[in-house]
Amino acid sequence: MAAAVVLAVGLSACGGGGGGSSPPARSVALAWEANHESGVNRAGGGYQVSISGQPTIDVPYTSGPAAPTSTTVLLQPGSYTVTVRAYAALDSQGGNAGSLSAPSQSLTVNVP
Amino acid sequence: MKYGMRRLIALAVTLAGVAAGSACGHTPGNPQAAPTARAQQTRVLGEYLVTLVARDSVKAIVDLYGQFGIKGIQDLGHNIFLVTLTEDPGPAKMEQLRGGNAHIQAVQPNFVYGTRGPRNAQ
Amino acid sequence: MKALLRSIIAIAALVGVALTLLNQVAAVSFEPVGTGAYVAGEVLVKFKPVFSAQDRTATVAARGHAVLANLNQPGWVQVKVGTGQTMTQVLAAYQNDPSVEYAQPNYIYHTTAVPNDTQYGQLWAFKNTGQTVNNSLTQPPSSPIYSTNNPGAPGNDMGIEKSWDHITDCSSIVVAVVDTGVKYDQEDLAANMWNGGSSFPNHGFDFVNNDNDPKDPNGHGTHVAGIIGASGNNSLGATGVCWKASIMAVRVMDTTGSGTTANIVQGINFAVSHGAKVINMSLGGGGGFDSAFSDAITNAQTNDVVIVVAAGNDGVNNDINGNDFFPCNFTQPNLICVAALDQSYALANFSNWGATSVDVGAPGTNILSTWAGTNAVISDDLTSGWTFATTTSGGWAFGTVNVGGTLTPSLLDPPTYSSGQYNNSTDDRAYKAFNLAGVNAAVWQVSEAINVANGDYFRTRYSSAGGDPFSGGTLVSEDTGVATFPNIYAVEFDILGCISASCSLGFQLQSDATQQSATQSRGVAITRFKINTLTFSTTSYNTIDGTSMATPEAAGLATMLRAYNPQYTFADVVNAITKGGRATTSLAGKTTTGKAIDVMSSLAYINPPTGLTATVQ
Numbered sequence: 031m032a033a034a035v036v037l038a039v040g041l042s043a044c045g046g047g048g049g050g051s052s053p054p055a056r057s058v059a060l061a062w063e064a065n066h067e068s069g070v071n072r073a074g075g076g077y078q079v080s081i082s083g084q085p086t087i088d089v090p091y092t093s094g095p096a097a098p099t100s101t102t103v104l105l106q107p108g109s110y111t112v113t114v115r116a117y118a119a120l121d122s123q124g125g126n127a128g129s130l131s132a133p134s135q136s137l138t139v140n141v142p
Numbered sequence: 143m144k145y146g147m148r149r150l151i152a153l154a155v156t157l158a159g160v161a162a163g164s165a166c167g168h169t170p171g172n173p174q175a176a177p178t179a180r181a182q183q184t185r186v187l188g189e190y191l192v193t194l195v196a197r198d199s200v201k202a203i204v205d206l207y208g209q210f211g212i213k214g215i216q217d218l219g220h221n222i223f224l225v226t227l228t229e230d231p232g233p234a235k236m237e238q239l240r241g242g243n244a245h246i247q248a249v250q251p252n253f254v255y256g257t258r259g260p261r262n263a264q
Numbered sequence: 265m266k267a268l269l270r271s272i273i274a275i276a277a278l279v280g281v282a283l284t285l286l287n288q289v290a291a292v293s294f295e296p297v298g299t300g301a302y303v304a305g306e307v308l309v310k311f312k313p314v315f316s317a318q319d320r321t322a323t324v325a326a327r328g329h330a331v332l333a334n335l336n337q338p339g340w341v342q343v344k345v346g347t348g349q350t351m352t353q354v355l356a357a358y359q360n361d362p363s364v365e366y367a368q369p370n371y372i373y374h375t376t377a378v379p380n381d382t383q384y385g386q387l388w389a390f391k392n393t394g395q396t397v398n399n400s401l402t403q404p405p406s407s408p409i410y411s412t413n414n415p416g417a418p419g420n421d422m423g424i425e426k427s428w429d430h431i432t433d434c435s436s437i438v439v440a441v442v443d444t445g446v447k448y449d450q451e452d453l454a455a456n457m458w459n460g461g462s463s464f465p466n467h468g469f470d471f472v473n474n475d476n477d478p479k480d481p482n483g484h485g486t487h488v489a490g491i492i493g494a495s496g497n498n499s500l501g502a503t504g505v506c507w508k509a510s511i512m513a514v515r516v517m518d519t520t521g522s523g524t525t526a527n528i529v530q531g532i533n534f535a536v537s538h539g540a541k542v543i544n545m546s547l548g549g550g551g552g553f554d555s556a557f558s559d560a561i562t563n564a565q566t567n568d569v570v571i572v573v574a575a576g577n578d579g580v581n582n583d584i585n586g587n588d589f590f591p592c593n594f595t596q597p598n599l600i601c602v603a604a605l606d607q608s609y610a611l612a613n614f615s616n617w618g619a620t621s622v623d624v625g626a627p628g629t630n631i632l633s634t635w636a637g638t639n640a641v642i643s644d645d646l647t648s649g650w651t652f653a654t655t656t657s658g659g660w661a662f663g664t665v666n667v668g669g670t671l672t673p674s675l676l677d678p679p680t681y682s683s684g685q686y687n688n689s690t691d692d693r694a695y696k697a698f699n700l701a702g703v704n705a706a707v708w709q710v711s712e713a714i715n716v717a718n719g720d721y722f723r724t725r726y727s728s729a730g731g732d733p734f735s736g737g738t739l740v741s742e743d744t745g746v747a748t749f750p751n752i753y754a755v756e757f758d759i760l761g762c763i764s765a766s767c768s769l770g771f772q773l774q775s776d777a778t779q780q781s782a783t784q785s786r787g788v789a790i791t792r793f794k795i796n797t798l799t800f801s802t803t804s805y806n807t808i809d810g811t812s813m814a815t816p817e818a819a820g821l822a823t824m825l826r827a828y829n830p831q832y833t834f835a836d837v838v839n840a841i842t843k844g845g846r847a848t849t850s851l852a853g854k855t856t857t858g859k860a861i862d863v864m865s866s867l868a869y870i871n872p873p874t875g876l877t878a879t880v881q
Contacts, residue, residue: 056880063875066831070870073351074302077873090350102881114873119302122844122865124426126302126371131870139878184551186524191556216526219533220563222556224526253551255528255590257444257484257521257812258577 053107056141061100062114062134069118071096074126079103080133082111105141112137185251188213188230193248194221202245207236224252302351302369306332309358310339310366323363342370377428379497379507381452383805387502388607389627389817392421397607397630403483403639403806410629410809416607422627422817423846424505424863427824431867432496434506434827439492439542439819440535442528443485444521445470445478446513447636450486451802452494452501458512460538468513469534471527478515481705481760481798483636485513487806488546490634491816492823501805502633505820505863506827512540517547519758520707525556532560536567541826542837543571544819546812548589558594565598570826570834572819574811575603575616581854582618593621598834600822600841603851604628604814605860610850615811617854623842625851625860628814635806642698642795646673650696653732659692660771665713665789667752675790677773682749685785686720689777695770697730700763703797708740708757708769710793715786718745720775722788726759730766737768749786759795769795818861828867836871844869 060079069075076090076097084103091097113133121127192203203215203225211228218224233251240249311320317334324331324343332342345354351369358367378384378391386397396415399406438458448457448467457467468478480486489504489511496507516531517523528547535543543564564571575582576589582601592601601622604615606629611617615628652660661679664671675694678686686692700706708726716722721744727737740757759767773788822837829836844866845859852858 059879059881061875061877061879062873065871065873066829066833066836067870068829068831069868088352090352092350112876112878114876116870116873118868118870120430120868122862122868124429124864124868129868129870132872134873134876137876137878139880141880184549189524189526191525191529193556218526218530220529220559222529248555250525250555251551253525253549253554253557253590255517255523255525255547255549257482257517257547258810 055104055106057102058105058139058141059100059102060112060114064096064099065116065131067116067118069120069129070116072118074119074128076117078115078117078130080113080115081105081139084110105139107141110139110141112139183254185233185253188227189252190225190227190233190236191218191248191250191252192223192225192246194223195245195247196221199245202243206239206243206246221247302371305345306370307343307345307351307354307358308335308368308370309341309343309364310337311341311363312365313339315339315363319363323361327357339365377432377497378425379428379503380499381494381496381501381503382499383502383632386632386807388416389422389631390424390503392416392418392607394418397632397807399807401632401805401807403635403637403804404641405638409807410606410612412613412629413606413608413610414630417609420605420607420609422505422821422861422863423865426864427867428496428507431824431828432507434493434820434823435508435510436830437542437823437826438510438512438538438540439544439823440468440512440514440531440540441485441489441492441816442514442516442531442535442543442545443480443488443547444482444517444519445480445485445515446489446511447480447483447486447634447800447802448478448513449802450490450634450636450804452498452634453486453489453511454802455495455498456493456504456506456509456511458510460512464538466513467511468515469531470515471530471534472515472518472523478513479800480513480515480636481519482517482521483639483798483806484521484546484812485515485517486636487631487633487808488544488812488816489513490805491631491813492544492820494634504633505817506824509820509823512538519705519760520756522756523547525554529556529560532564532571536564536569541569542819542822543569544816545571545591546574546810546815548574548576548592550587550589553588554590557591558596561591561594561596561599565596565834568598568834570598570600570822570837571596572600572602572815572822574815575601575618575622577604577614577810577812578616579614580616582616582621587616589616589621592616592618597838600624600818600838602626602811602815602818602861603855604809604811605848605850609848609860611854612809612811614809615814617851619853620856622855624818624845624855624857625848626814626817628811629809630807631809631813632805632807633813635804637704637798637801637804640703640797640799642700642797644696644698644793646675646790646793650675650694651732653693654687654690655692656687656690658687659690659773660694663789665752665791667791672791675771675788675793677771677787681787681789684787685780685782686716686773686775686787688775688779690773690775692773693732693734693770694772695731695733695768697766697768698795699765700759700767700795700797701765702799703763704800705798706759706763706767707796708759708794709754709796710757711752711754711791713749713752713789713791714743715747715749715784716744716773716788717775717778717780717784719778720744720773720780720785722746723772723774724757725770725772726762727768728762728764728766730764730768733768733770734772737770738762747784747786749783752789752791754792821861821863821866824863825866839871840866840869
């Protein structure tokens with residue numbers, strides 16, 4: 031009995047799931063032009079991808095001549111607004127608090 | 143076009159009927175005076191930039207503007223030539239004559255620019 | 265049974281709470297690291313106080329990492345991380361560890377670079393401490409300087425010092441100074457001149473004299489060049505925006521500071537075709553739309569060259585019809601037009617502005633920089649020492665003219681100038697000799713009012729042999745059919761050819777026999793007479809004002825940006841300067857941006873990404 035309670039608690043604490051069928055999520059490939067700032071393309075730099083209703087996706091520089099300029103996400107059917115911002119380590123006071131660009135022009139993505 | 147090797151194009155063509163230059167501003171027989179550098183003078187008198195449609199049409203400059211007495215034609219590159227005239231007919235007349243000429247794309251004064259304004263500021 | 269059930273419920277509640285907390289911690293997302301230049305492969309971790317050093321070491325080791333050092337702060341350790349994870353992933357993992365209070369990168373800090381140049385304290389544009397800029401370094405010596413807002417308000421400067429922690433060497437980018445030339449052997453410039461190879465051994469070209477020596481006989485271009493790239497931190501003189509630079513000297517303006525479309529167009533095209541990526545043009549004029557000039561700027565745009573130009577010094581709005589000031593008023597996207605600010609970041613009283621034509625402001629009063637030599641002024645008071653000659657009677661005489669309410673000693677012909685007429689069939693001459701021995705450049709400045717009828721002539725001439733310059737001298741100017749009265753105009757002439765111990769300068773009024781109207785033959789008044797001389801020196805500096813000085817500060821910034829970001833296009837540079845500037849009240853509504861340039865802010869500016877695409881797979 032105790033084990034069943036724990037299982038129930040565990041299940042409820044972890045949130046629900048299961049239930050009826052829904053359309054599968056689709057893979058969406060996002061890509062953009064590389065920024066020309068050297069700070070974006072070295073350690074501490076990269077891009078943030080914002081998708082409406084989704085957590086922000088970080089696409090950091092890891093190695094090589096430039097930060098990645100693409101990412102792939104799984105999205106449920108629906109309409110999404112996507113923007114990209116670039117960032118680098120250097121801030122406008124000469125420190126390391128970072129700088130973030132204004133968003134790119136937004137793109138509407140419709141996932142059928 | 144190598145800089146430092148700029149040519150003043152010699153006028154091999156006989157300038158028949160070229161005006162001797164008796165217009166206001168010059169004494170016949172005297173060398174043309176250096177223009178007075180007046181505060182209000184915005185162009186060099188007697189000098190025009192002529193843009194040719196094709197580089198081999200320098201004769202078109204002589205044909206069209208030779209009536210004013212051509213003292214020199216200097217190649218500035220990019221199809222632009224600095225033409226120095228004995229008699230200055232004015233920008234309007236120069237443009238009027240150019241109208242419809244198949245060899246000459248544009249003509250304009252040789253404007254004057256400065257590093258200083260009327261104040262002491264640089 | 266009831267007790268057991270209560271225990272179970274309590275345990276379940278505790279488990280539920282624990283699971284909830286776990287979810288909450290797991291939901292923490294670490295902000296992506298745009299947060300700092302940091303040591304790659306290291307993090308700093310603060311463990312909760314309850315965990316011992318042994319616990320900390322074990323926790324770190326369990327992740328495949330190693331403790332490098334215990335910092336002398338409770339709970340903090342420096343951790344060497346392995347490969348295969350990004351900084352974001354590492355930090356997120358530690359941050360979500362229940363034994364960890366906080367995790368961060370091991371940031372890198374710099375000391376603020378301040379150059380040791382001897383005159384740095386006077387360079388308020390780079391560091392405004394509220395200092396008083398003095399005239400200890402002016403040419404000619406002890407010349408008056410701009411007094412409004414001197415001293416100014418501290419903090420009103422280009423924000424450049426912090427940028428020097430990140431870049432001081434801009435020499436990978438060639439910047440062309442299209443101007444009066446550059447004194448390329450000046451002590452603070454010699455190391456920063458463009459290497460033009462054997463073709464251009466003097467670091468550029470002279471389109472005024474059409475030769476290979478763009479040495480500056482005026483000083484203006486040298487001053488501009490020093491603002492961009494006077495050697496920094498060399499214990500000498502000034503410093504430029506860039507401590508190290510590659511400055512191309514392109515001379516298109518003559519000794520008097522005057523140039524033409526023909527010279528300027530050649531100069532721009534030369535700079536572009538020889539690799540300049542930034543062009544500074546502290547010059548302008550208002551003769552009308554200049555197509556050839558515009559085409560040259562477009563050619564520069566096609567070749568990805570940024571052009572920075574001056575707004576002008578007339579104190580007017582360039583946007584008003586009739587006030588057009590070119591090249592500022594051209595509209596190509598590679599063009600940045602700069603107004604001048606004083607030491608309190610007010611618009612300088614001489615600076616032009618324009619809500620659509622002028623882009624940004626920059627310091628432009630009391631700017632100290634390199635100079636071409638030592639200046640001296642020979643002023644003649646027009647009251648004695650002149651030789652007068654005439655073939656009739658009267659002719660030239662000493663007199664006075666009311667200039668702005670002040671009776672001013674003048675040379676007049678006829679003596680009854682303004683109410684009388686000069687004689688018919690006369691040849692009137694006035695001349696005087698001056699000692700110009702040893703100077704390298706001389707500019708003759710005259711203020712004059714001229715009314716001579718058509719067919720009569722007013723001439724100026726000089727002779728380096730002294731005596732009557734109208735007998736064998738060199739003609740400088742000739743006017744006929746001119747009527748300027750009551751206006752007096754200042755004119756300047758380059759008298760390089762007169763440099764000698766006895767340079768004779770003279771005026772001639774020559775008339776024919778035709779009787780002219782009183783107005784047409786009013787005559788000539790010379791109300792001011794000066795000779796400005798320059799003697800070359802490699803150790804000269806000068807403090808002057810102008811939008812000419814504000815412009816190279818922006819050009820220096822453009823050069824720095826391109827050096828810092830080698831992939832930058834002209835559009836990136838223009839964006840970084842215009843959008844990365846500092847909002848300035850005096851520029852609001854008077855420039856397109858309402859901003860003063862800010863070097864550090866522009867260096868940190870990031871352009872928004874472009875070209876976003878999405879493909880549903």
